[in-house]
Amino acid sequence: MENSKTLQKPRASKTRRVYTLHLIVRCLILAACVLILIFDPSQTEVLEGWNFFRRFTPLHLLWLSWMLDMLWQLVPVRKRIIIALGSQKHFRFRFQPPDKENFSYQALRRHIIDTTKAAYKVFAIWAAVVALVSLLWFFDVIGNNWLFMITIVFYVCDLICVLIWCPFRLIVKAKCCTTCRIFNWDHLMMFSPMLMISGFYSRTLLLMAFADWLIWELCIMMYPERFWENSNAALRCTNCTDKLCTQYCGKRPPNENNT
Secondary structure (H helix, E strand, O other), X not given: OHHHHHHOOOOOOHHHHHHHHHHHHHHHHHHHHHHHHHHOHHHHHHHOEOHHHOOOOHHXXXXXXXXXXXXXXXXXXXXXXXXXXXXXXXXXXXXXXXXXXXXXXXXXXXXXXXXXXXXXXXXXXXXXXXXXXXXXXXXXXXXHXXXXXXXXXXXXXXXXXXXXXXXXXXXXXXXOOOOOOOHHHHHHHHHHHHHHOOEHHHHHHHHHHHHHHHHHHHHHHHOHHHHOOOOXXXXXXXXXXXXXXXXXXXXXXXXXXXX
């Protein structure tokens, strides 16, 4: 009996359970959007021009949800709303100074340079993907509805990357989401397919996403110590309270897990 208990899989953390629920909701939203395009495609007219203000559709609720998600990346949220540390590590209240004896500013600088180079490899790859999608739109292979649906698919894939597997981790070489250099690039990457849609709906989402990205990048330049586990003790495995991307925890060398 004792052996069976020790072999039991530990219960997922509250943060992981919440994010798993979010993934389920996003999958349902994807299904709902597919149904809208099939049975009432006129609802997507709110994407174009100023139609946003001419009629109310479920897409308005989605727009509001997205705007709030991005707002929480700009405003420090300490309680009530569960937000991953990886998304808030640029805020001062998430910073835990390390032991000064083990802290090297040269190593920090080298880490930031290396991760930034890797991050912009991701940026280049994503720009190529968006360029391809934009070309398909330009040559009338796909329309605005398809651009919107691609955005919804990316919306689902965003949490798949967090909870299941992330291809960008191979490029950025982040140990997990908590230390990921591009964690708050998610909305800019997600909404980039709608770049070709000219309307209040897409433009406001893209502007807010750009603001999130810009603040994130400025914080990396001004407060680099908040983005490295050796200079911010809160990011270390031993201090992790999120246990969000536990699929990676057991795959790290023992010395890293005890950093």
